[in-house]
Amino acid sequence: MQSYWVIMMDGSSSRFYLPRIENTGAEYKQFQFGAGENHFQILSPASRHAEIMFCYSGDHSIIQLLLLTDALKRHGAEVIDLYIPYFPGARQDRVCNQGEALSVKVYADIINQQDFNRVFIFDPHSDVTAAVLNKSQIVKNHQLIKQVIAEIAEEVVLISPDAGSNKKIFELSVQLGGLEVIRADKVRDVSNGRIIDTEVYCDHLGGKTCVIIDDICAGGRTFMELAKKLKAKNAGRIILIVSHYEGVASEGDLRASGIDAVFTTNSLKNMISTDFINVKDIWSFMPLQGESK
Numbered sequence: 001m002q003s004y005w006v007i008m009m010d011g012s013s014s015r016f017y018l019p020r021i022e023n024t025g026a027e028y029k030q031f032q033f034g035a036g037e038n039h040f041q042i043l044s045p046a047s048r049h050a051e052i053m054f055c056y057s058g059d060h061s062i063i064q065l066l067l068l069t070d071a072l073k074r075h076g077a078e079v080i081d082l083y084i085p086y087f088p089g090a091r092q093d094r095v096c097n098q099g100e101a102l103s104v105k106v107y108a109d110i111i112n113q114q115d116f117n118r119v120f121i122f123d124p125h126s127d128v129t130a131a132v133l134n135k136s137q138i139v140k141n142h143q144l145i146k147q148v149i150a151e152i153a154e155e156v157v158l159i160s161p162d163a164g165s166n167k168k169i170f171e172l173s174v175q176l177g178g179l180e181v182i183r184a185d186k187v188r189d190v191s192n193g194r195i196i197d198t199e200v201y202c203d204h205l206g207g208k209t210c211v212i213i214d215d216i217c218a219g220g221r222t223f224m225e226l227a228k229k230l231k232a233k234n235a236g237r238i239i240l241i242v243s244h245y246e247g248v249a250s251e252g253d254l255r256a257s258g259i260d261a262v263f264t265t266n267s268l269k270n271m272i273s274t275d276f277i278n279v280k281d282i283w284s285f286m287p288l289q290g291e292s293k
């Protein structure tokens with residue numbers, strides 16, 4: 001009999017679903033009252049060790065996670081591991097402007113209060129998440145990048161877009177057998193988020209395929225500005241690989257900037273791959289401990 005109870009929250013709709021219900025026997029009921037509160041009920045006792053796969057899909061989903069966790073604890077779960085690929089607030093890891101909240105700490109405090117056994121996160125924005133989140137286990141993006149580069153099957157150079165990614169790129173390059181790295185930097189006006197300048201630290205790219213690697217694509221401006229600069233330095237094909245994808249960047253603008261393809265995961269959204277955006281299943285890069293037993 002399986003000792004782990006696997007519960008998955010669907011990133012796109014905040015509904016809960018149990019992917020292998022026949023193995024787990026888990027049943028639940030969840031709905032929202034007219035006033036807006038969520039309700040969650042476990043219909044069969046939880047196993048002692050539970051694993052929750054949680055795709056953040058807005059702050060509303062955090063409350064659902066808390067209710068599910070409470071229900072599990074009250075009905076038999078003593079040890080709960082949380083898999084939360086995209087950690088909310090990870091990008092707001094410092095107070096840039098007077099009066100702002102330190103978001104990553106606020107979200108981390110809520111999760112810390114639940115006293116999870118372990119909290120697995122996928123490629124967070126910076127080291128600050130692991131510093132403020134108790135019992136966190138960081139899953140790096142290495143397997144994702146390795147898989148995509150193998151698929152591209154071309155000789156590539158890795159492009160690191162800014163100071164944050166410059167801290168991670170050399171370890172990744174070593175993991176990939178010492179691929180060439182070219183660093184870039186961007187200057188952002190933190191008062192409005194606008195990118196003022198992008199600099200690429202090389203003279204000529206000689207037609208090489210450039211693979212830009214970062215944690216997240218939001219509006220996409222970072223990568224559009226960078227791609228234009230890379231093209232001006234004679235880049236060949238430009239591929240963008242990001243661990244998390246908000247889905248708000250204009251595909252037309254990304255293409256127009258010179259980006260040929262985007263590779264990402266469904267950590268934030270249940271997206272379907274197109275001829276431009278290739279979506280990998282996040283759970284293939286963060287295997288559940290229960291499944292490996």
Ligand SMILES: O=P(O)(O)OC[C@H]1O[C@@H](O)[C@H](O)[C@@H]1O
Nearest residue numbers: 091216217218219220221222
């Ligand atoms: O330029 P957009 O896509 O809006 O923002 C994404 C960038 O902003 C940073 O937080 C990320 O690490 C990434 O470099």
